[in-house]
Amino acid sequence: MSVLSFRCLAAAACVALGVAILEATAGPAEVAQIKPRQDKLRDMGGALKAINDELKKGRIDWDNTVVPNAQTLKDRSAYLLNWFPKGSGPESGAKTYSLPAIWQNNEDFVTLGKVAQVEAAKLNQVAISKDANALKAQLEAMGKACKACHDRYRSPDYAKENDD
Numbered sequence: 798m799s800v801l802s803f804r805c806l807a808a809a810a811c812v813a814l815g816v817a818i819l820e821a822t823a824g825p826a827e828v829a830q831i832k833p834r835q836d837k838l839r840d841m842g843g844a845l846k847a848i849n850d851e852l853k854k855g856r857i858d859w860d861n862t863v864v865p866n867a868q869t870l871k872d873r874s875a876y877l878l879n880w881f882p883k884g885s886g887p888e889s890g891a892k893t894y895s896l897p898a899i900w901q902n903n904e905d906f907v908t909l910g911k912v913a914q915v916e917a918a919k920l921n922q923v924a925i926s927k928d929a930n931a932l933k934a935q936l937e938a939m940g941k942a943c944k945a946c947h948d949r950y951r952s953p954d955y956a957k958e959n960d961d
């Protein structure tokens with residue numbers, strides 16, 4: 798900060814420097830986020846499915862399946878919004894299903910991320926309570942929160958390419 802202001806003697810130079818810094822930050826670091834982000838989201842998909850499969854089975858293994866997977870969903874959801882830095886969309890040139898609308902309507906995207914976070918925290922509570930009816934209802938609410946974001950901000954190509 799102090800180095801920057803010290804060197805910014807002329808306003809034009811400050812702006813030029815600011816632009817250079819901004820450009821420098823939308824580079825490989827953002828692209829490097831894409832693959833780990835997809836891996837973590839895939840883990841979330843696996844966790845949701847594991848709980849769903851358990852419900853379908855009828856005999857629910859709370860301790861080995863429901864509780865740890867609900868924990869995964871809670872932990873991952875808490876960080877989800879950090880995985881989408883500006884510059885990590887399709888303009889990066891990397892393979893991503895993230896739509897540019899994420900950064901154009903970022904407030905809405907953040908709202909949906911926070912809703913998912915709340916639902917995941919509730920799911921975690923329900924898992925600990927071991928109430929099967931509550932689990933069913935909360936799993937549905939969780940799935941809706943994921944879908945709400947995917948409908949707007951994940952490319953439909955994902956469903957086509959992944960049988961989702």
Ligand code: HEC
Nearest residue numbers: 835838839841842845893894895909910913943946950951
């Ligand atoms: C706030 C928005 C948002 C929420 C909430 C959200 N996702 Fe996603 N999800 C995305 C976006 C955007 C992508 C595309 C990521 C990419 O390709 O860069 C994605 C991709 C995925 C993928 C595909 C990963 C891959 O490339 O193989 C899975 C699986 C997934 N999400 C599962 C979930 C599950 C399960 C939840 C809820 C528990 C969830 N997501 C909640 C936005 C969201």
